[in-house]
Amino acid sequence: MEVLQTSALPLGYVAPPFVTRFYLRCRQPQGRTTTLGGELEEQEFRDVMARLAASVVVISARTDRGFRGLTATSFVSISTEPPMVLVGLERMTITFNVSVLTRSQEFIAERFAGRAPAVAGAWSDVPHHLGANGLPLIDGCAAWLECKLAQVHQAGDHDICVGGVEAATKGDGEPLILWDRSFWSLR
Ligand SMILES: Cc1cc2nc3c(=O)[nH]c(=O)nc-3n(C[C@H](O)[C@H](O)[C@H](O)COP(=O)(O)O)c2cc1C
Secondary structure, eight states: OOOEEOOOOOOOOOOOOOEEEOOEEEEOTTSOEEEEOSEEEHHHHHHHHTTSOEEOEEEEEEETTEEEEEEESOOEEEEETTEEEEEEESSOOSEEEEEEOBGGGHHHHHHHTTOSOOOSSTTTTSOEEEOTTSOEEETTOSEEEEEEEEEEEEETTEEEEEEEEEEEEEOOSOBOEEETTEEEEOO
């Protein structure tokens, strides 16, 4: 499998600086396990987590100010019976849709990460349609899910939002991958 980088844009969303206190056990290349104790700087934590490859999705929801989209990489499936997914969000929302972006949709990831130039009406120039629940689904994606919030668990500065999947549709195209702060695709 050939892996191609689609962009060299530095990635990683910026949150207020904080210091995380926890202990990290890591295995050395030689097989030795060491324990790093004490304070872990936010940047160190970000640098380690940047080594994790993840699919890029856009979460869409309705807010007081209309539809909102948010680029996320914390989206995973968690249960098949019943079908459930989870995503870490700064603010929880009752119903949300998920559009799994493809390699050609980097600009949409940038847009909904708040990094593209400001355009009036976040959704006005993003091709989309509405799901059965009335929330936006981005056209041309690798997959789409419509979810209803089932559980919320507080986790640091984010909420773990568990959603029951009410509709799931397969699309075409290669997924957009985030790894090492850059966008990649599988071939
Ligand atoms: C690659 C990437 C992944 C992200 N993943 C998440 C995530 O999983 N959960 C989250 O709440 N924010 C995530 N964010 C941050 C939000 O996309 C971003 O903070 C938010 O959309 C800011 O937009 P605003 O300025 O319009 O509020 C991610 C950002 C990027 C660039």
